Amino acid sequence: MAEKAKIESGDSEGVVRVFRALIVIVLGCLLGYFVYTTTQNDESKYPFKFGLDLAGGSQLVYIADVSSVKKEEVSELMSVLRAVIERRVNSFGVSEPHVQIETSSFVTESTEQRLIVELPGVTDIDEAIRQIGKTPQLEFKLVDEEALAAQQSIDTFAASNTNAAIGNVKVNGEAIEPYVDTGLTGRFLERAELVFGQGSQGGLSNEPIVSITFNEEGGELFESITRDNIGSSLAIFLDGEVVSAPRINEVIGGGKAVISGNFTPEEARELVRNLNFGALPVPITLDTTQTIGSSLGEEALRAGVRAGVIGFALLAIFMIAWYRLPGVISVLALIMYIIMMLALFKFIPVVLTAAGIAGLILSIGLAVDANILIAERMKEELIAGKSTQEAIKEGFDRAWLAIRDSNIAHIIAGVILFWFGTSLIKGFALVFSLGVVISMISAITISRTLLIVLPIKMQSRIGRFLMSSGISK
């Protein structure tokens, strides 16, 4: 009778515990159901996002030459460049292209500005590279007539005498560039349009002319350039080639200029389109390409999932065989851990790569860690003669310090890995760090809530068997 009374007095607390455990299980099931249905349904708002190495596609890395740009303007120009390339890429119908800027980190001697273009599903990159590379670079340069004349005479001389050195004119050993930068480039362009000349400038009538309008800043620059250099010529460069070099007859306000260069109407139309899509503010060169066929990606994804499932099954067998009841609980906590991770991948969303999947698989192994620490600690408390409930409580409290310390070390590593990584590696670092945090939550809340409701009595033989571990009885 006395024993019964004792149980009843602890009842209200017990009910709360059972209730909590039920909530945890129900929430876990709901989240699991959510992950399952949103994965089955292709139209879902929360699909898994796969990186190029799993979904197939291409990644192009361009290096931007910013050597002629002022330091403080670099980041602005890079975002202009990004916007321009993004428009270009969008124009040839890739679903969800991704264009981002990357600056080489402080560890390198010279900073390098890179542009990363990701084209999911595109494996024939020739066309993409052609389209991106084709965007013209527009520059306006003043012509130094003397230097130009000298250069031309050398060129003519060189042409008639193949033995002569061909080069720039040198005065006192220094090369003179016949074209002087004005700072006016395609980045100041607002829009370009095709007009047909009326022959008023003595040219052929109906000659196609590209009329360009500068933005405000460009317009002012253009006005001051023309004011200061009346009488000289202003050469218009397209991708490093002179298209035309009209003479400046008067100050030109209003920010408008025309390019006439004996275009055919088709050429002029294409130029207008390219200019409108954006002249590149800085020149870029293709540095790295990576193309992964979709079959390779699919196979990698399948293999990753297979490795995860087999690994988890082996892990569960080991945990249950060795830790028995606490083992079963920790497998439950692990399943919840995996469900929470998958749900987070969908919510955040995390772009999954092969390295990211490896990170998840590794993190499952690590997530058990906290459970093992707790189970081992609990066992010690039981051996020391504590009651089951007390042992569970003490086990958690004592294991907490070690769990916290080792997880802090993991997070340090995760953060540094994130800094280290290229975009594919960042996936690993993100999954790894997320895993650390979530596993801590799942071990100390979920396992605890579940373990504490179990009506185990160490006095009974079964109870002792269930709560001990390894080869002991």
Place this chain on the structure above:
Amino acid sequence: MSLKKFHYYFFILPAIAAILSLVALSLWGLRPGIDLKGGSLLEVAYPDGRPTPEAVQVAVNELSFGEVRIQPAGENELVLRQRSLSQDEKTALDATLASFGRTEEVQFNSVGPSIGQELVQKAWWAIAMITLSIILFIAFAFRHVSKPVSSWKYGLVAIVTLMHDILIPTGYFAYLGYARGAEVGVLFIVALLTILGISINDTIVVFDRIRENLGLNEKKGKHEEYVDVVWKSIKQTMARSINTSFTVIIMLVALYVFGPESTKDFALTLTIGMIAGTYSSIFLASPLLIAIETHGRKKSAKSAA
């Protein structure tokens, strides 16, 4: 039987493994993959049957791309490794390969040299940063433990074991590079950095127990030799140290055996690092602590005399 009498013997295995790794590294070095040194890799499938690598080699040599290494892969695939290629060169290569039959491009990577160089530089920084963070963190976490070994020495010992843990897989990959041309890429560096982060775990668990036992003794006013405290702590934590590493190794082996090709070497590096790490946390870190303590006592005894 008491383990403490033998503690110097435990240094033998890690010392031999570390020396072997250093020898392998100095003899063969590591072979950097294209993501680190630049270059290109083309994998093509011949669904209707693959030509011999030798025949392809002859045809490809005419393109004069310098050294091109051709290896068969999978059932009907060829992997070609060469310097990085421009778009025109790639087109020419595709045409040459297609002359042997219908081809399907499985993957193509071409990497310029600058990005890889940056990654190598960053890797050194990352290793230094993780090492420094961990030494600081351990010194902080164990700040109340100053007797008989001061807390920063725990950090120092942890670093020695960590260096051991990443030296072993590095040495093994130097050997693999020699034996089967294995290359190390970005993922290898990531694996090393990860080992730094997770193999410290077991070491922390032992140190944590030493901290707790020292605290308990102080509370009870019980005097116990440091050596005994350390070995008691090792015995108390051995099962879970081995088990926590074992669960990680189960997952890594599954990843190695069943996982995608691209992360196999990653899994292998981590597995070796974890095994080295488990051994070193039990049999290298703690004996080192004892050695430091004994050394410190002898020194203070000398200065007292």
